[in-house]
Amino acid sequence: MQTAAIICATLLFGINQAGDSPEYDYSYSGPTGNQYNECHFPGSISNTGSGLCTTRTINRKDFYQGGDLTWEILTSVCTDLVRAGCADPDWEQGEEHNMTRDLVWDKEGIDWTVPTLTSNCGRCPRCKCNNGTEPSYYERDYTSFTTTTAFQTKICYECTCDYFYSEREDDGNYTAVFGRTCRGGNGILSEDNNATLNTWNSPSEFMEPIECPEEIYPLPDLTTGSPTPAPTGPTANCSDSDTGLNPNYYEPGQYFFLDDGNNCDTYCYCNDDAERECEQGWDAILNARGDEMKYSFLDSCAFRLYDAWDDTSRYWKANNSCRFSFTSGNNNCPYGLCADGVKPGDDAYRAIEYSGRDYNDDFTAQFEEYDCATCYCYDANGWPNFIDQNLTTCNTPNQYNQEDTAACTDEYLNCTTNWEAQAFSTYPSYYYYCGWTEMQVPDTFDPDTVCVESSYESGPSWGTQDRYLCEAWYGYEDLAESETGYCSVTDISFRVEKYDCIDKKWKGETQKVTISNMCCGSSPEGTPACNNQEPGKLALGDDNKCSSNSKIKDYYQTLYACQASNRGVSDEYMRQTYCGTALDAVDFDDSDAISNQVCDLIEQRW
Secondary structure (H helix, E strand, O other): OOHHHHOOOEEEEEEOOOOOOOOOOOEEOOOEOOOOOOOEOOEEEEOOOOOEOOEEEEEEOOOEOOOOOOHHHHHHHOOHHHHOOOOOOOOOOOOOOOHHHHEEOOOOOOOOOOOOOOOOOOOOOEEEOOOOOOOEEEEEEEEOOOOOOOOEEEEEEEEEEEEEEEEEOOOOOEEEEEEEEEEOOOOOOOOOOOOOOEEEOOOOOOOOOOOOOOOOOOOOOHHHOOOOOOOOOOOOOEEOEOOOOOOOEEOOOOEEEOEOOOOOOEEEEEOOOOOEEEEEOHHHHHHOOOHHHHHHHHHHHHHHHHHHOOOHHHEEOOOOOOOOOOOOHHHHOOEEEOOOOOOOOOOOEEEEEEEEEEEOOOOOEEEEEEEEEEEEEEEOOOOOOOOOOEEEEEEOOOOOOEOOOHHHHOOEEEOOOOOOOHHHOEEEOOOEEEEEEEEEOOOOOOOOOEOOHHHHOEEEEEEEEEHHHHHHHHOHHHHHHOOOOEEEEEEEEEEEEEEEOOOOEEEEEEEEEEEEEEEEOEOOOOOEOOOOOOOOOOOOOHHHOOEOOHHHHHHHHHHHHHHHOOOOOOHHHHHHHHHOOOOOOOOOOOHHHHHHHHHHHHHHHO
């Protein structure tokens, strides 16, 4: 590949003449400048992150207050002006709507040692108001591609009248100037805590109507530095103490340990009548009240039980452990003792840990999930627990949240290479073969439109290969009977396309990649069958060269052609996702319009 060809040229244009290229979808910023009432709002557009070989950025600096600045540009940067009700992007600058006359512009750059009316234009202008003016409210609906849910969002903003700056009068005195600022977005509460961000998480639920508040609930005075007093007394309905000492309170529907003054092996549920429903003893906790209590307990305590989670004979807590000390939450969980016949110093063994539940649509537990763990026994009579017991502990080096215990108990493969730690590189044959893979762009490939070939370059990687892919490529029986495994070296080509935000069109060319693959087995003792080979056509020797594989070619060519193409998505989607161009909102009162818009967005994402 020619050196000159792989260097992506970056061109920078500065356009300062008013009216040049008005068709560009500029992103505006600002204000900037150092002269009062002449604040600049630069416009720019770039395709530098697109992967194109020739990239550029176009800047315009001629949009300024009193010049070419429009209400549309001003409100795209200073959004509070619309929310506070004193600006509209569709207005024309003129006698009826004059932004210099009708707004309060920043004069914060006053030098208090030698007072002057200079400004650094460091802040957006604000809507005029007088101190003490009541808050106003603004509802905003908007649509976004850049999410997997919540395509339609509704926000209620509260706009209050706040101090802006102090203006020097002719007599030398200073007058406080006020302007409106708006709260409500980005999780910030307005002064009425009901005026918060709400979203419609499509397509699984409908937008709950949101209305801006009419009454005002002011925040405490924050200028005094005095925090709001915390509420006193019980904050929930069920006490976790039979002793009356330092109780904690729980709301209906919550589970908790009970301070029974003895062993703290009592687990309770706070029912709808704020009454405790409790079970004492580990077997009763897991079995007497069905799934809800069982899984609440395991979700809290599995972190201490490790592979002993389903064997209550291995649960341990000191006798009378709560007689002198009780704390809330999972500090009361029991510990897991070592498995029968396992003692400190013995070799590690494979086991199953509880990791959670998978739920049905009605939120009932469908099945348990497990982590495939490597466990061992240790003497806990020392820091940090000082427990005179042998306890179990585990780590989970690879497989998490498995539905089938066979994923943890089937034969394990050692897919290590000679520089890896063996204990952390064993994998269940239930899911994997050993193997290697490598992706290379041919030396003769010389792109001139889309320079993304490095995305398709990867050095040789040894480790696991997904079982379902290996068996689809080479065949289950052939792999089972092979002493060496199977390899292939396959050339593919596909078209890569990238969107140019400046020219507003897709650009692309054909990408070439060579993919090398190997799938093999390994003995349980850890003798690697293929993980120390050098990937390539001669990995299995001159007499057994790795050849092209039509199934691998079809798989990767289809995969990359889909990922790299424009996939038929609209220019509107690309301009909002990559070029910073906003979409118009749909009417939230029209549920059909919302549903149609969301379906369109989901289709575009796919």
